[in-house]
Amino acid sequence: MDRDYPTPAVSVDIVLLTLAEGGLKVALHRREHDPCRGQLALPGGYVHVDEDASADATALRVLKQKTGLVPRYLEQLRTFAGPDRDPRGWSVAISHVALIPLEELRGVGDGVFHFYDVDQLPELAFDHAEQVREAVQRVRNKASYSTLPCWLLPELFTLTQLQRTYEQIFGETVSRGTFRSRLGIRVGDARPGESADEADILIATDEFLGGSQRPARLFRVNHLSLFKRACW
Amino acid sequence: MDRDYPTPAVSVDIVLLTLAEGGLKVALHRREHDPCRGQLALPGGYVHVDEDASADATALRVLKQKTGLVPRYLEQLRTFAGPDRDPRGWSVAISHVALIPLEELRGVGDGVFHFYDVDQLPELAFDHAEQVREAVQRVRNKASYSTLPCWLLPELFTLTQLQRTYEQIFGETVSRGTFRSRLGIRVGDARPGESADEADILIATDEFLGGSQRPARLFRVNHLSLFKRACW
Numbered sequence: 001m002d003r004d005y006p007t008p009a010v011s012v013d014i015v016l017l018t019l020a021e022g023g024l025k026v027a028l029h030r031r032e033h034d035p036c037r038g039q040l041a042l043p044g045g046y047v048h049v050d051e052d053a054s055a056d057a058t059a060l061r062v063l064k065q066k067t068g069l070v071p072r073y074l075e076q077l078r079t080f081a082g083p084d085r086d087p088r089g090w091s092v093a094i095s096h097v098a099l100i101p102l103e104e105l106r107g108v109g110d111g112v113f114h115f116y117d118v119d120q121l122p123e124l125a126f127d128h129a130e131q132v133r134e135a136v137q138r139v140r141n142k143a144s145y146s147t148l149p150c151w152l153l154p155e156l157f158t159l160t161q162l163q164r165t166y167e168q169i170f171g172e173t174v175s176r177g178t179f180r181s182r183l184g185i186r187v188g189d190a191r192p193g194e195s196a197d198e199a200d201i202l203i204a205t206d207e208f209l210g211g212s213q214r215p216a217r218l219f220r221v222n223h224l225s226l227f228k229r230a231c232w
Numbered sequence: 233m234d235r236d237y238p239t240p241a242v243s244v245d246i247v248l249l250t251l252a253e254g255g256l257k258v259a260l261h262r263r264e265h266d267p268c269r270g271q272l273a274l275p276g277g278y279v280h281v282d283e284d285a286s287a288d289a290t291a292l293r294v295l296k297q298k299t300g301l302v303p304r305y306l307e308q309l310r311t312f313a314g315p316d317r318d319p320r321g322w323s324v325a326i327s328h329v330a331l332i333p334l335e336e337l338r339g340v341g342d343g344v345f346h347f348y349d350v351d352q353l354p355e356l357a358f359d360h361a362e363q364v365r366e367a368v369q370r371v372r373n374k375a376s377y378s379t380l381p382c383w384l385l386p387e388l389f390t391l392t393q394l395q396r397t398y399e400q401i402f403g404e405t406v407s408r409g410t411f412r413s414r415l416g417i418r419v420g421d422a423r424p425g426e427s428a429d430e431a432d433i434l435i436a437t438d439e440f441l442g443g444s445q446r447p448a449r450l451f452r453v454n455h456l457s458l459f460k461r462a463c464w
Contacts, residue, residue, distance in 0.1 A: 006281050010240050010313075010324055047313070049238050049322035055313040079311040079326050081242075081279070081287040090281035092242055092324065094311050 008081065008090040012058040013044035013128065015077065015097045015135035016069075018105050019152050019168050020115055024139075026132050027105060027113040028124065035087045036125035040114065042132070043067065044093065055094045063098070067108045071098035073151035077135050085127045093127075097135040099151035119171075143169050147183075147201050150221045158209050158216040162202075240313065240322040244290040245276035245360065247309065247329045247367035248301075250337050251384050251400050252347055256371075258364050259337060259345040260356070267319045268357035272346065274364070275299065276325065287326045295330070299340045303330035305383035309367050317359045325359075329367040331383040351403075375401050379415075379433050382453045390441050390448040394434075 016027040028040040045062035052058040056074060063069045077095040085091055105113060116122060118136045121129050142148045149165045150157070157165075163179045174182070183201070203222045208215035248259040260272040277294035284290040288306060295301045309327040317323055337345060348354060350368045353361050374380045381397045382389070389397075395411045406414070415433070435454045440447035 005278070007239055008242050008279055008281055010242060046237070047240055047322070047324075049240055049315065052322075053314055055311060055324075057314075076310055078308055079287060081326065082285055082289075083281065090279070090284075092279075092287075092326070094313065094324070 006090075008092050009086070009088065010047045010092045010094070011044055012047065012055055012062060012094045012096060013042045013080075013131055014059050014063060014074075015042055015095065015132050016071075016100055016105070016113075017097065017118070017135065017139060017152070018100050018102050018115070019165060020102050023168050023171070024118045024136065025115040026118050026121070026135075027100075027115055028128075029113055031125055039125040040116075040122055040128075041125035042128045047094075056096070058094075059096045059098075067112060069098075069100065069104065069108060071100050071104075073099040073148070075138075077131065077138060080127050080131060093131075095131045095135070097138060099139070099148070101152055101154055103154070140169060147221050156205060156207060156218040156220055158218060159202075160216060162219070238322075240324050241318070241320065242279045242324045242326070243276055244279065244287055244294060244326045244328060245274045245312075245363060246291050246295060246306075247274055247327065247364050248295075248303075248332055248337070248345070249329065249350070249367065249371060249384075250332050250334050250347070251397060252334050255400050255403070256350045256368065257347040258350050258353070258367075259332075259347055260360075261345055263357055271357040272348075272354055272360075273357035274360045279326075288328070290326075291328045291330075299344060301330075301332065301336065301340060303332050303336075305331040305380075307370075309363065309370060312359050312363060325363075327363045327367070329370060331371070331380070333384055333386055335386070372401060379453050388437060388439060388450040388452055390450060391434075392448060394451070 018025055018027060027043075029043060031037050031039050031041045043063060043066055045058070045066070047055070047058045048061070052061060055076065059074060060070065063071065075097050077097045079092060079094050081090075081092040083090045085093070118132060121132060123129070124132070139148060143166060149169055150162065152165055152169075153161055159180075163174070163176065166179065166183075167173050201222055202219045205218050205220060207218040209218055210216050250257055250259060259275075261275060263269050263271050263273045275295060275298055277290070277298070279287070279290045280293070284293060287308065291306060292302065295303065307329050309329045311324060311326045313322075313324040315322045317325070350364060353364060355361070356364070371380060375398065381401055382394065384397055384401075385393055391412075395406070395408065398411065398415075399405050433454055434451045437450050437452060439450040441450055442448050
C-alpha cells in the first residue's frame with residue numbers, strides 16, 4: 001500500500017430508532033470502557049478488514065455480536081470524521097440508522113438498552129447526539145414521502161397502526177382522510193394481492209386483526225414502490 | 233491507540249457536476265498513476281490526519297490543490313467501503329458532490345477535465361460510476377423540492393436562467409407557470425430586497441440582465457429558505 005502517512009481509525013455507529021410510549025425513541029447503552037466510560041452512547045465498533053465486506057456489513061456484524069439484533073431496515077446516514085470527535089485521535093465514524101419494532105428490541109434483554117425521547121436527548125458520548133439528531137431529521141424527512149415508517153411495525157399491520165406510527169414520528173395527529181391522501185394511499189376497494197404493482201405503496205393481505213366485530217385488514221409494504229411519485 | 237487490527241485506507245472522492253451543452257455533466261480526469269492508470273476517474277485523495285479538520289476539509293483541500301477550485305456548494309454524498317473497490321485493499325471513500333458553474337470549471341485550464349453526460353457515462357475507475365449515478369440521483373431528488381440547482385448558476389441569475397437550469401437537470405421542458413408553481417416561487421410583485429424572510433426562496437435584487445428592451449430582473453438565493461415547505 002503506497003501510503004506514507006498515518007491513517008485514521010474507522011468505525012461504524014448505529015442510531016437504533018423505535019416507537020415506544022407514544023413517540024420516537026433512540027436505544028442507547030452505557031459505555032463500559034474508556035474513553036467516555038459510563039456515558040450513554042450508540043452501539044458501534046471498528047471495521048474489521050479481515051471479515052467485513054462493506055460498511056453495512058460492519059454495522060450488521062456489530063449489532064449481531066453485541067445485541068443479537070438483525071434489523072430489517074438499515075441505511076447509511078453520513079460519515080462523521082475529524083481530529084476532535086474521539087480523544088484517541090483522527091477518526092472516521094460511518095453512521096447508520098436502523099428502524100426496529102419495539103418487540104424485537106425487547107428480545108435483547110433487560111438493561112442492555114436505555115430508551116430516550118429523540119427530542120429530549122441526554123448528554124451522549126463523542127458526537128453521538130449529533131448523529132441521533134441527523135438520523136431523526138432523515139427519518140422524518142423520508143417519512144414525509146415514503147413508506148419508511150412501516151419498518152417500525154411488524155411485517156403485517158393495519159392502516160390505523162400505520163397512521164399512529166406516522167403520527168408518533170411527526171408528533172401530530174391527523175384525520176384518517178388526511179393521512180391517506182398525504183401518503184397517496186388508495187385502498188378503498190383493495191382486495192388481497194391486488195395492489196402488487198408499482199403504483200401502490202401497500203399490498204392488502206387476506207389476514208385480519210381483531211375479533212368478530214369490525215376486524216381490520218392487515219397490509220404489508222409493496223417493496224416495488226417504497227416511495228411516492230416525485231412531484232417535479 | 234488501542235487498535236490491534238489493520239485499519240483501512242481512507243480517501244475522499246468528489247463528484248463535480250456542472251451544466252454544459254444543455255445538460256448535466258460530470259467532470260472527470262485521466263489517472264496518471266496505478267492503479268487504473270489512464271482510466272477516467274473522479275478527483276480525490278487520501279485524508280491527511282495532520283492537516284484536515286474534517287472529511288469536507290479533505291475534499292476542499294484536494295480540489296484546491298489539484299484544480300484550484302473552491303466550490304460554493306459541497307455536500308457529503310455517501311461513504312463507499314469494502315475490500316474490493318480498490319485493488320490495494322480494504323478502503324473507505326467518503327464521496328462528496330459539488331455543484332460548480334461552468335465558467336468556474338473553465339478557469340481550471342484546458343485538458344484537466346473531460347466532461348461527460350451523466351446519463352451516458354463511459355467506463356470509470358474503481359466504483360466511480362456508481363458514485364456519479366448516486367450523486368445525480370441525489371441532486372435530481374433534492375432539486376425537486378429545493379433551490380439546490382441555483383448553485384449551478386452565477387450568484388445573480390434571472391428566473392429564465394433558473395428555469396433552464398431545472399429543465400436541464402430533469403431533461404424536460406415545462407411552461408413558465410408550471411415551473412413557478414412547482415418551485416413555489418412567488419415573485420409577481422417582488423421589489424428589491426423585499427423577500428428576505430424565510431417564506432421566500434428567492435430574493436429580488438435591483439439589478440437587471442439585458443438591454444433596454446425588456447430587461448430581466450436578477451435574483452439571488454434566500455439562504456434562510458433553501459427548501460420548500462415540507463407537505464406532510
